[in-house]
Amino acid sequence: TTSDVDKRRILETVLETVGDRATVVAGAGTNDTLHTVKLAKDARDSGAHGLLVVTPYYNKPPQEGLYRHFVQAAEATELPVMLYDIPGRSGVPIATETLIRLAQHERIVAVKDAKGDLFAGSQVMNSTDLVFYSGDDALNLAWLAHGAAGFVSVVGHVVGSELHRMIDLHRAGRVGDALAVHRQLLPVVDGIMMKAGGAIMVKAALGMVGQDVGTTRPPLVDADEKQNAELRACLVAGGVKLTDS
Incomplete structure (x- = not known):
């Protein structure tokens, strides 16, 4: 429910507040690829250190559509990209095979996983250099045990x-x-x-x-x-x- 102007103001406030004490990853994902590209560029221009790009929601694109969407977001700026896999809200998961393809892009470096499939996540981590973060607070410790680096947490x-x-x-x-x-x-x-x-x-x-x-x-x-x-x-x-x- 935040507008593009809101997003920019929030990001700039956070960057001003934390300075160089933290890496600031800005949410730039929507269910519209062109809008996502715009938000990615806005975040870059505001000084974000990385981008969080969610799976397009509601329109349920096929895996090839997801792949192209994420690649276009990654190509929009020089910032590293964290994919956000949350099928409970988006309606479609990022398949293991798609994650492995996306890992070949030099700027797609991490995954926030709210899918909760620990075995699939383990397969991706075993096959790629993607860094996983728990996106489901109920599974934080379980994800650590499977090799995740940390959490993107609500609690x-x-x-x-x-x-x-x-x-x-x-x-x-x-x-x-x-x-x-x-x-x-x-x-x-x-x-x-x-x-x-x-x-x-x-x-x-x-x-x-x-x-x-x-x-x-x-x-x-x-x-x-x-x-x-x-x-x-x-x-x-x-x-x-x-x-x-």
């Missing part, structure tokens, strides 16, 4: 330091300790991702930890009293310190 807006710790522990071979963090965060994932949709609930959660991020935009609606109460209980159970209670 990370609230528990980012804990997720960072999980990654560090897993990389250090302390798998049991990483599992303990995963289990600690299960109520947080449940409260934000499983109740009323991540965008709605993460906004509510941010308000509970002292971050005023405003309301949702239509067609989304804000969490109601019952949802907020359930979310608050989940956050407390996951060890999150609230500031609104």
